[in-house]
Amino acid sequence: MKTVLTNKNISIRTRRRALECYIEPILMYGCEAWTISKQTQLEATEMWFLRRMLRISWTAKKTNDTVLEEAHTTRLLISKIRKRQATFFGHVMRREKLENLVTTGMLEGKRSRGKQREKLIEGLTDWLKAGKSLEAIEATKDRKKWRTMIANAVKQGT
Incomplete structure (x- = not known):
């Protein structure tokens, strides 16, 4: 895909679309x-892909904002990932099966020592600004x- 994404004869819009269709799903x-x-x-x-697509060297002193303007885009990858996570989380919570227990972390047993890993529910409640994780689960x-x-969280672009 390098030859397609770096080809200056193809419009930036088409190259961005190829990036979204072929690279981002992987x-x-x-x-x-x-x-x-x-x-x-x-x-x-995400910025590495855009810089490669625009043939901007990593040693060039161009800010990420400048690169985004040249590509006529904004940062979308994190927002897309969070949206997919929230959609999947809603699906799992409505099923009320074993996946529900695993995802919410409500299994019996001891937790390991040290700083605990962040749970999926914690990251989503922060992104959705739901307050508490129970509010998100009820929603x-x-x-x-x-x-x-x-949709509101995606619009805010956080």
């Missing part, structure tokens, strides 16, 4: 189960309310 495979603790690495990956029961919460 990059985001399985993202529904990720806990995003290092958001900056995903943002850096998943009503599909219309849940979809509205996701």
Whole structure:
């Protein structure tokens, strides 16, 4: 895909579309189960793709904002991943099976020592600005309310 994405004879819009259609699905495979603790690495990956597509060297002193303006786009990768996670989370919460227990972390047993890993529900409640995780879990029961919460979070672009 390098020859297509870096070809200056193809419009930037078409090259961006090829990036969205062929590269991003591979990059985001399985993202529904990720806990995003290092958001900056995903943002850096997105910027790396755009810089390669525009043939901007990493040594060139161009800010990320300038690169985004040249590509006529904004940062969308984190927002897309969060939306997919929220959609999957709502699906799992409505099923009320074993996946529900695993996702919410309500299994019996001891937790390991040290700092605990961030749970998927914690990351989503922060993104959705739901306050408490129980509010987010209750919102998943009503599909219309849940979809509205996701749409509002995507609009805010957080």
